[in-house]
Amino acid sequence: MASGCSGAEEDSAPGLESDPTIDSTAPSVGAGEDGDGSDPDAGSADPEPDEQNDGDDNSGGQDDNSGGPDPITPSISDEELTERLADLGGRLAIGDGPAIAVARPDGARLDVLDGSESVVAGQPTWSHDGERLAWSSISPDRQLVQVQNFGDDGEPSGEPERANAEGPPAFYLQWTEDDQRLAYLRNAPGGSEVEVGVVDPGLPIEPLGRGAPFYISWSPGPDRLLGHVGSSSIDRYDPEADGDPGFVPVLPVSGGFSAPAWVDDQRALIVADDQLAYLDVERGGVEPIVDLGGPVRFVLSPDRTKVAYQVTGGEPGPSLITLDGSTSTIQNGRPGLVVLDLATLDQQVVTTELAAAWEWSPDSGLLAWLGVEVENRRPVGRWNFWSDGAGPPTERSPEFVITRKYGQVYLPFFAQYTQSVTGWSPDSSAFALAGTIDGEGGVWIQLVTETVEPRRVASGDFVTWGPGRPPPPDGSPSAA
16 A cells, blocks of 8 residues: 655655646645645555556646547437436545535536645545445544544534544545444555554544555445455454454464455455455465466455455456556456356356456446547546346446546545445445546446436546435435
């Protein structure tokens, strides 16, 4: 993950990256005209990647032709699209340079929560019920983890709960299943390792351990935290354990993956000896599932019945062109994305192409996967939506220029981020993305079961979709 940094040095700290706010016809979320704030990097304790040359990916006036949508014949009218977007549930948390805002999926009722010329807000993370939003807030004189509660009307309720995080800022957050606490990752103070700890909203953070790199996953039942530490060990944190409640070793491993994923209260998916396997979290026993023949990136479905994986290594993956003209590989990978049914062990090939990232829909019926190419010295992506045949036919997004923030902070560590953020709507019918399409940057909503161009709903360079129902247009409380 990122190298060490302090909010007091936000203009030069190596763990921060500069992201201009969107300059478009829609009102900007960012507080300044040229927001120079940035998000802390995430992933491992390796040096931060080179900046990508995404040009003006956050502006509405690009003169290049990359990212232009293909001509299509819409299956619904523009008016029907407007109605569909207004009916979508949940709320969007939008990053725009140094600012964070929330909005309805159709772009209405946008509220800026944090961020200015002197305050950098990043890592917006919704609770499972969609009623709380956590983020990291960085300024020259303080580092905080803030949590905003939302009322039945969908608007912010009261002042944010502020947890003091003195030292390097948190660059990753993940809620417990009951949404009462968060785990955080940040650069360890005074060292090159990554620190993991917990946050009780409103109270100072509680450090638990260190390692480099460090990937984490909360259990679905009791508040136990599983960590993949230093590519060499699976460790467990149990706050109810006798004695020191810190991390204890469960199983030595040889790397080969990033974040573990809990299948139930007792077992988690890991990679051991190039095999996808179940780990007995209490006893440390390993039950092989399938031989992969190499390291792997995998994402478990929300219903914990399927896993989408891609074996890494082999031919180099897509490269992003940096400002100095050099190339930086997203992550090596062998072409081919596969879905494995954990009950039957049946496997389906999603694509024979190289996928740069993928994430399951909330109902576990659809899989979004991202293809990336370099066009005109810019990383250009396209989200594809795959169904196992049981669901409706799906469309795909037009090509779009990937924002610097998503490309540097989220994309390299997507397997970890799929456990805390998503672009999917709660009903699995739409997908949100941030990028530049046909020269216009911003946040876009793509209906995945209709042949229709995406709708731009806000400015921004990152978006994550929270669960729940949308507030009614008149502002009255939602019906039970």
